[in-house]
Amino acid sequence: MSSIIKITNLRKSYGTNEVLKGINLDIQKGDIVGYIGPNGSGKSTTVKILLSILTDYEGDIEIFGENIKNNPVKYKSKIGYVPEVAELYESLTPREFLNFLGGIYGMDESEIDTKAMQLMDIFGIKESYDSRISSFSKGMKQKVLIISSMIHNPDILFLDEPLSGLDANSVAVLKEILHQLSKKGKTIFYSSHIMDVVEKISSRIVLIKDGQILADGSFDELKNINLDSSLENIFNQLTGFNDHTDLAKKFVDIIGGE
Numbered sequence: 232m233s234s235i236i237k238i239t240n241l242r243k244s245y246g247t248n249e250v251l252k253g254i255n256l257d258i259q260k261g262d263i264v265g266y267i268g269p270n271g272s273g274k275s276t277t278v279k280i281l282l283s284i285l286t287d288y289e290g291d292i293e294i295f296g297e298n299i300k301n302n303p304v305k306y307k308s309k310i311g312y313v314p315e316v317a318e319l320y321e322s323l324t325p326r327e328f329l330n331f332l333g334g335i336y337g338m339d340e341s342e343i344d345t346k347a348m349q350l351m352d353i354f355g356i357k358e359s360y361d362s363r364i365s366s367f368s369k370g371m372k373q374k375v376l377i378i379s380s381m382i383h384n385p386d387i388l389f390l391d392e393p394l395s396g397l398d399a400n401s402v403a404v405l406k407e408i409l410h411q412l413s414k415k416g417k418t419i420f421y422s423s424h425i426m427d428v429v430e431k432i433s434s435r436i437v438l439i440k441d442g443q444i445l446a447d448g449s450f451d452e453l454k455n456i457n458l459d460s461s462l463e464n465i466f467n468q469l470t471g472f473n474d475h476t477d478l479a480k481k482f483v484d485i486i487g488g489e
C-alpha cells in the first residue's frame with residue numbers, strides 16, 4: 232500500500248539544539264496516528280514541518296506522493312490543521328473568519344455559510360456565528376478552530392492538542408467525528424497528552440522522546456510491552472518516568488516551606 236505521508240530521516244535543529252534526530256514514518260490512508268511524547272520531545276516541531284511552516288530541516292517528506300519541498304503550497308488545500316496555540320483572528324466573527332478561510336480553499340460563499348452554520352449548530356454555538364471571536368470562551372474558540380480545519384473536507388487532518396478547552400460532551404462528539412472521518416478514508420495525525428483519548432481513537436501510536444521514536448504500533452502491540460496496562464502507564468514506563476509521587480511531595484513541601 233502506498234503511504235499518504237512518508238517521513239524519511241527527519242532531522243531538525245534550533246541553533247545547536249537538535250530536537251528531531253532521525254524520524255522515519257510511513258502513514259497510510261485512513262490511519263489515525265496518535266503522536267505522543269513528553270513536553271519538548273519534538274511533536275509540534277514535527278507537525279510544523281509537515282505543514283511547511285518550518286522549512287529548514289534535513290530529510291525528506293512526501294505527502295500525497297510528492298516531496299513537500301518541491302511544492303509547499305499545492306498540498307495545503309487538501310489538509311486541515313488545528314494548531315496547539317491558536318492564532319484566531321479575534322476581531323473577526325466566525326462568519327468572517329470561516330468565509331475568509333473558505334475563500335482561500337476555493338469554496339463559494341453560500342457553500343461556506345451553509346456548512347459553517349450547520350457545523351456550529353452541531354457544536355451548540357450557532358447563536359455566536361456573528362459575534363466577535365474575542366468574546367468567546369476557550370472551548371468556543373476551539374470549536375471554531377476545529378470547524379475551520381475541516382470545512383473544506385480535507386484528506387489529512389493535523390490536530391495538535393485538539394481537545395484543549397472542550398467539555399466532555401464535545402470531546403465525545405469530536406472522537407466520533409474522527410472515527411467516522413477515518414472510516415471514510417481520511418488520515419488523521421493526532422498529537423496530544425490526553426492518553427486515554429489517544430488510546431481509544433488511534434489505530435497506531437507513535438511515541439517520541441528527545442526527538443527519536445521509542446515505540447510505534449497499535450495500542451494492542453504496545454500493550455505487549457506491559458500487559459494489562461493503560462497507555463498512560465506504558466508512556467511513563469517507556470519514557471523512564473516513575474518518580475511522580477516523589478516529585479509531587481517535593482513540590483507540596485516547597486509550597487509549605489518545609
Ligand SMILES: Nc1ncnc2c1ncn2[C@@H]1O[C@H](COP(=O)(O)OP(=O)(O)OP(=O)(O)O)[C@@H](O)[C@H]1O
Nearest residue numbers: 245248250268269270271272273274275276277315
Ligand atoms: N522556535 C523555537 N526556537 C528554539 N527552540 C525551539 C523553538 N520551538 C521549539 N523549540 C525547542 O524544540 C524542542 C521541541 O519542542 P516542541 O514544541 O516540538 O515539543 P513538543 O513535543 O510539541 O512539546 P509540548 O508537549 O510541550 O507541546 C523543545 O526543546 C523546545 O524548546
